[in-house]
Amino acid sequence: MLHNCQNREELMKFLTKKSVDIRKKIIQLVVTAGGGHVGGGLSMTEILLTMYYHILNIDPKNPSKPDRDRFILSKGHGGVGICPVLADVGYYPEDMMMDFNQYLSPFGMHPDMKKVPGIDMSTGSLGHGLSISVGLAIGARLDKTSWRVFCLLGDGECNEGSVWEAAMAAHHYKLGNLIAIVDRNQHMLDGPTEKIMSLEPLEDKWKAFGFNTKVIKGHDYQELLDTFEKLPPATNENPVCIICNTVKGKGVSFMENEPKWHYGGLDEDAAKSAITDIDKMTL
Amino acid sequence: MGGLSYTIEDLNSMTQGQFFGQTIADLGKSDSSIVCLTADLAKSSKIGTFFSAFPERSFNMGIAEQNMVSVAAGLALAGKKPYVATFACFASMRAGEQVRTDICYPNLNVKIIGTHAGLSMGNGGTTHHATEDIGIMRTFANMTVTVPADGIETAKIIQACANHYGPLYMRIGRGLEPPAYETVDYNFKLGKAITMKEGSDISIIACGNCVKAAMDAADKLADTEGPRVRVINMHTIKPLDTETILKAAEETGTILTAEEHNILGGLGSAVAEVLAEAGVQCKFKRLGIPDVFSVIGYPDDLYGHYKIDMEGIADAVCEIMGVERKKIDEDAD
Ligand SMILES: Cc1ncc(C[n+]2csc(CCOP(=O)(O)OP(=O)(O)O)c2C)c(N)n1
Numbered sequence: 001m002l003h004n005c006q007n008r009e010e011l012m013k014f015l016t017k018k019s020v021d022i023r024k025k026i027i028q029l030v031v032t033a034g035g036g037h038v039g040g041g042l043s044m045t046e047i048l049l050t051m052y053y054h055i056l057n058i059d060p061k062n063p064s065k066p067d068r069d070r071f072i073l074s075k076g077h078g079g080v081g082i083c084p085v086l087a088d089v090g091y092y093p094e095d096m097m098m099d100f101n102q103y104l105s106p107f108g109m110h111p112d113m114k115k116v117p118g119i120d121m122s123t124g125s126l127g128h129g130l131s132i133s134v135g136l137a138i139g140a141r142l143d144k145t146s147w148r149v150f151c152l153l154g155d156g157e158c159n160e161g162s163v164w165e166a167a168m169a170a171h172h173y174k175l176g177n178l179i180a181i182v183d184r185n186q187h188m189l190d191g192p193t194e195k196i197m198s199l200e201p202l203e204d205k206w207k208a209f210g211f212n213t214k215v216i217k218g219h220d221y222q223e224l225l226d227t228f229e230k231l232p233p234a235t236n237e238n239p240v241c242i243i244c245n246t247v248k249g250k251g252v253s254f255m256e257n258e259p260k261w262h263y264g265g266l267d268e269d270a271a272k273s274a275i276t277d278i279d280k281m282t283l
Numbered sequence: 284m285g286g287l288s289y290t291i292e293d294l295n296s297m298t299q300g301q302f303f304g305q306t307i308a309d310l311g312k313s314d315s316s317i318v319c320l321t322a323d324l325a326k327s328s329k330i331g332t333f334f335s336a337f338p339e340r341s342f343n344m345g346i347a348e349q350n351m352v353s354v355a356a357g358l359a360l361a362g363k364k365p366y367v368a369t370f371a372c373f374a375s376m377r378a379g380e381q382v383r384t385d386i387c388y389p390n391l392n393v394k395i396i397g398t399h400a401g402l403s404m405g406n407g408g409t410t411h412h413a414t415e416d417i418g419i420m421r422t423f424a425n426m427t428v429t430v431p432a433d434g435i436e437t438a439k440i441i442q443a444c445a446n447h448y449g450p451l452y453m454r455i456g457r458g459l460e461p462p463a464y465e466t467v468d469y470n471f472k473l474g475k476a477i478t479m480k481e482g483s484d485i486s487i488i489a490c491g492n493c494v495k496a497a498m499d500a501a502d503k504l505a506d507t508e509g510p511r512v513r514v515i516n517m518h519t520i521k522p523l524d525t526e527t528i529l530k531a532a533e534e535t536g537t538i539l540t541a542e543e544h545n546i547l548g549g550l551g552s553a554v555a556e557v558l559a560e561a562g563v564q565c566k567f568k569r570l571g572i573p574d575v576f577s578v579i580g581y582p583d584d585l586y587g588h589y590k591i592d593m594e595g596i597a598d599a600v601c602e603i604m605g606v607e608r609k610k611i612d613e614d615a616d
Contacts (some may be wrong), residue, residue, distance in 0.1 A: 033406075076410060101406040103580035103588070108408040112579075124410025125377065126346050156323060159345035189323045190331075190343060196323060197345025 001054050002089050008225070011054065015221050016283060018049050018088070023251045023278045025084035025094075027271050033080060033101040035265035036109065039255055040154060041081025043185040043218070043246040046283065048085045050224040051150060060090035063117045069147050070120045070136050074129020075154035075183065076110040077263075083107060083116065091118035127160025129153060130180060134169050137178040137239075146234050152181045156188025159197050164209065167239075171210025176236030180211065183218065185248035191259045203243055211241040218244025219283045251281040289467045294435055299458025300398055302434035304332030306441040307366055311337050314445065318363045320355055322348045328368035328398045348373045352381035352395075359391035366444075370404070371397025371413035371454050375420055386450045387423040394444050395452045401491065401543030402577055402585040403456035409576040413454070417490075418548020420452040421521045427451040427473065428520040430542075430550075432494035433462035436518055439471040447473060456492055456543070457582070463495040463516065476524040482513035485600055486531035486538050490517050490550050493541035493570075493591055500597035507609040510600055520550055525557045532558055537566040537603060541596055543586070546571040568603050570596060 005011040022045055030036040052058070056069040073082055080100075087094045099105040106115035110124030121132055133151040140147055157163065170178050182202070190196050199205075206213045212232065216223040227242055248262075249255030252274040255264075266274065289302070297305070311317045311333055323346045325331035334341040344351035348369055355365035367374070374382070374397040386393045397416055404411035421428045427449065431437040440453050463479065471477075479494060480501050487497040494516045501512035513535055515527060532538055538558065540551035551569030558567060572589050586592040590599065601608040 101579065101581075103578070103584035105406075105579050108406040108579040110408045110410050112408060122410070124408060125372070156346050159323070159347045161347060161349060188346060189327070190321075190325045196343050197347070 002060070003053050011225070012221050015046070015049050015053065018053070019045055019283060020278055020281070022049065022084055022088060024275050025088070026080055027252070027266065027274045027278070029080050029084055029097060029100060030264070030266050031268065031271045032098065035263065036080035037077040037263050038080060039187065039248040039258070039261040040075060040183065040185065041078055042250045042252065042255065043248045044078060044081055044152060044183045045250070046219045046221060046224060047152065047181060047183065047244055048082060050221065050228060052085055052089045054225065055228045056150070057147065060118060063091060067145055067147050070133070070149045072121050072129045072133050072136070072149065072151045073111065073119070073123055074151050075126065075157055076123025076129070079107065079109045079111050082111065086116070086118040126154065126157040127162040130163050130166035130170070133178055134166050134173070134175060137170070137175040138173055140177055141175070148177045148179060148234050150179045150181060152183060154188070155182055155184045155186065155193050155199060155202070156196070158182065158199055158202070167206065167209040167211065170239040174237040175239045176232060177234040178239045179231065180206070180239065180241040182241065182243045183246055184243050185246045187248045187257065187259055187262065189262050206241040206243070210238060212238045213241045213243065215243045215245065218246035219250060221283065251278045253277050289435060289438060291465070291467060294433070294462045294464065294467065297434050299431065299434045299437045299455040300329035302437040302458070303396060303441060303455060304329030306438040308332045308336045310441065310445055311340070314364065315340070316362065316364045318342065318358055318365050320344055320351050320365060320367045322346055322351045322369045322373065324369050324398075327370070328396065330366065330368035330396070348378040349381050352378040353385045355393045356381070356385035356389070356391055359386075359393050364392055366394045366396065368396040368398060370411060371400035371416045372411055374452070375413060375416035379419055382420070383423045387425045390425045390449055392448050393450055395450070397452065397454045400454040400456055402572070403582050405582040405585060406579050408579055412577055414543070414545045414572045414577070415548065416454055417520055417542070417544050417550060418552070421553065423450070425450055426521065429453045429473065429518055430490040430520060431455060431518055432491060432516050433464060434458055435462065435464050435467050436471065440473070440518070443471065443473050454491070460492055461495060463498060474519045474522045474524060476527040477516045477518065478513065478527070479516050480512065480514040482511040483535055484510040484512065484537070485604060486513040486515055486535045487541055487596065487600070488515045488517050488528065488531065488538060488550065488554055489541040490520065491543050492586070493543060493596070496586070496591060496593045497541050497596050499593040500600060503593065503597050504600060507611055509609060510604045510606060512600060517550055520553055523553050523557065528554055528557050529561055529563060532563045532565045539568050539570060539596070539599060539603060541570040541591055543591060544571050545574055547574055566603055568599065570599055
């Protein structure tokens, strides 16, 4: 863990404050970058902060530490959502992101593992991450190591057949060291998931594919901590899927559940109003 | 035909995607067998214009491109005329085998529109760039491959689809760049290249965005009494207009190709095949992405970086002609 909190209460306070800080940084980054996938960036903030500050066994000073837990951002369009978190936990200085999206920058919309420290895999084409995670998890098994693989998927992304091919393989190869997390924000690009391509009953689907499943509130740190602190041991046989119910655009009133904020740009005024909202938000 | 009428004003105000959306919606009025499909990119690809006009004939398949393409094959088998639109990278690569095996192999009448092609996704990076699609699509037997130079040509290709049976791929960019044509009223025929500028010293054979860049380069060189450049718009990569290529080689002796694509496999390769097989001796160079995954940046930065913008093309002309590039002092007047 990358914090010094002594107990749950302190940790809750710490993470809750981080939620506000990181959201503001995401908004600022969208301004700097000239646009970004802000809606899905804001829906996964608590998931990422729980992972990077508390759950993952990682060392930002040594990003390629061999026995680290792996985190695969399968919804690779989450660049503006994840990059401020990686800076915050110390993978690189924040001002390295000043030229985000600009000519020759290491940072674009979809993070590149060859350019961004802390990124375990280059992603952006949806439906690849879980398969890659299966490969990593099998690799960990072959080496008899205990690190885990966490893979964050978009809910719309679960339309891709490859996600279910990977799920089938995760069960077949008994990969209890693999944890799929679904950012269930109910929206994809063209609109609500249940209107564009319905996913429900989503938990039953994962169950049927042999996963241990749990549905939690994805902005609620009590639930996130309870769930991820109590994962079955990595030696377990069943892969795990945690479906996190979230709100796309969480924290910014004019973005919440608004399909057009899947991707967008912000001028200074809009950014100001977003930041005012974030200061007032509750999780 | 769908009674299409665009004006000169449209040329500058509409993107390539908008021309596509508008034209397919127009064709839909007179042909009720047209059906449209997308994979969660109705808005981005602009096929959404058809979706709004004919919701009962429109199918958003979610983020599942492989399924979408095979579903389109099934619709074609059932007698429909499917048009499929998604980003070019996903149309050509994610669903590549479905395109080849389910559409090209049985020679089904499915039209595939790959949007945001080349480097037009700019800072979206490699996962969203498509610099391989021409190469991939042209190696599928039965496939027709088209690359319109701008919005009006996009409309003309979609109109031509009404009288064309079989698989056809059209790649378009974001189309925010200035148009290559100053008129909406010109003759367009699939497979017949268009000479945009006459010239006797060198020919640039270009497609897509590079057509306008090549025309601007030709003008710039003419202003400084540099080489006289012929510019050929090769809007159909397959079937390729070999006659126009060989004539250009014979008459100008030097050929430059320019495309927003890997120099391997695309227009440049196709032209080289024609020249080599005909035993034509000429100076030849391919401009494009030099077999690398692109750096990050806005599209214009990237066109400059890979020297397929006006400046890069003008420099390349001078280099291959062995002449020094003369520049007009812009501040002189
Ligand atoms: C294979 C593939 N198809 C299409 C896209 C374009 N695209 C980017 S984001 C997106 C919607 C993603 O929705 P979801 O997975 O629910 O993510 P979130 O709502 O969390 O942003 C689409 C279709 C893509 N990146 N990859």
